[in-house]
Amino acid sequence: MNRRVFLYGLPTAALSAYGYSHFVEPRWLEDTQKNVVTGRGLKRPLRVLHLSDFHAAAIVPVSFIEEALRRGMAMKPDIVCFTGDFVTTDNDFDPARYESVLQMCSSVCPTFAVVGNHDGGAWSARAGWFPTSTYIRQLVTRGGVRVLHNDAVKIEVAGTPLWVVGVGDWWSDELRAPLAFANVKNDGAPVLLLNHNPDGKEDCKLFRWDLMLSGHTHGGQVMIPFYGPPIVPVLDKRYAVGLNRFEDRWVHTTRGVGNILGFRVNCRPEVSLLIVT
Ligand SMILES: [Fe+2]
Numbered sequence: 001m002n003r004r005v006f007l008y009g010l011p012t013a014a015l016s017a018y019g020y021s022h023f024v025e026p027r028w029l030e031d032t033q034k035n036v037v038t039g040r041g042l043k044r045p046l047r048v049l050h051l052s053d054f055h056a057a058a059i060v061p062v063s064f065i066e067e068a069l070r071r072g073m074a075m076k077p078d079i080v081c082f083t084g085d086f087v088t089t090d091n092d093f094d095p096a097r098y099e100s101v102l103q104m105c106s107s108v109c110p111t112f113a114v115v116g117n118h119d120g121g122a123w124s125a126r127a128g129w130f131p132t133s134t135y136i137r138q139l140v141t142r143g144g145v146r147v148l149h150n151d152a153v154k155i156e157v158a159g160t161p162l163w164v165v166g167v168g169d170w171w172s173d174e175l176r177a178p179l180a181f182a183n184v185k186n187d188g189a190p191v192l193l194l195n196h197n198p199d200g201k202e203d204c205k206l207f208r209w210d211l212m213l214s215g216h217t218h219g220g221q222v223m224i225p226f227y228g229p230p231i232v233p234v235l236d237k238r239y240a241v242g243l244n245r246f247e248d249r250w251v252h253t254t255r256g257v258g259n260i261l262g263f264r265v266n267c268r269p270e271v272s273l274l275i276v277t
Helices: 002-027 062-073 095-106 122-126 134-142 198-204
Strands: 030-036 046-051 079-083 111-114 151-157 160-166 191-194 211-214 242-246 249-253 270-276
Touching (some): 046 062, 046 211, 062 270, 079 160, 079 191, 079 211, 095 111, 095 134, 111 191, 198 211, 198 249
Parallel strands (some): 046 079, 079 111, 191 211, 211 249
Antiparallel strands (some): 046 270, 151 160
16 A cells, blocks of 8 residues: 555655646745835835846746736835846747736836846846847836836835935846946935845945845745745845845845746745835
């Protein structure tokens, strides 16, 4: 009996685990909500929708990205931020469809983005894909999204003045913090920093910001209980996932929406809302 259980049970369990990690969890979006206290005395809590790493590809169709955005917009955000890796490689997505999906957010509230290592630049070129991020930045811009590539803008949202700063990708050696923060005034308004790779925080350390939004890690795509992700593509593993303190500021690293290689284990794709006060 035990031998029969072993012979039939093991392959069945292996097939089930494979099926779950490839066909169930990667499409099983989780809505999360976290509170971030900046101490900047905002007039009312600011609802920031943070989405990242869509990775449009054959394994992550634009229809799934659309589902994530629809869920996010149902959370009634005041502002939407995308932190890069809109695609995985330079093919496998319909640009016109993608643009119209992004407009779901940008037509409703201020929407900002930075690009990631997959969106073009030195890292992407080495992988044989986009040599620069120009194409993806143009696509995202046509989607009504303001791309901040080492740039900053001051807006008023929910009655509160807010600086939004975006930097280039750290792996692509395009992060230029002095350029990005050049026009940011020390006027007491909260500063939201968009930075694809959380390791880039050290480059931005000398400048004033309250909350940094990052992606890149996908949460590791595999999360071991009581241990965390065994493999993450960052140097500083403390900021691999979730909301974490960085000196007197905050870093939020989302698990992202898409994935690469098509699997997730105990690390569901995330639609994250941050309530900033
Ligand atoms: Fe990514």
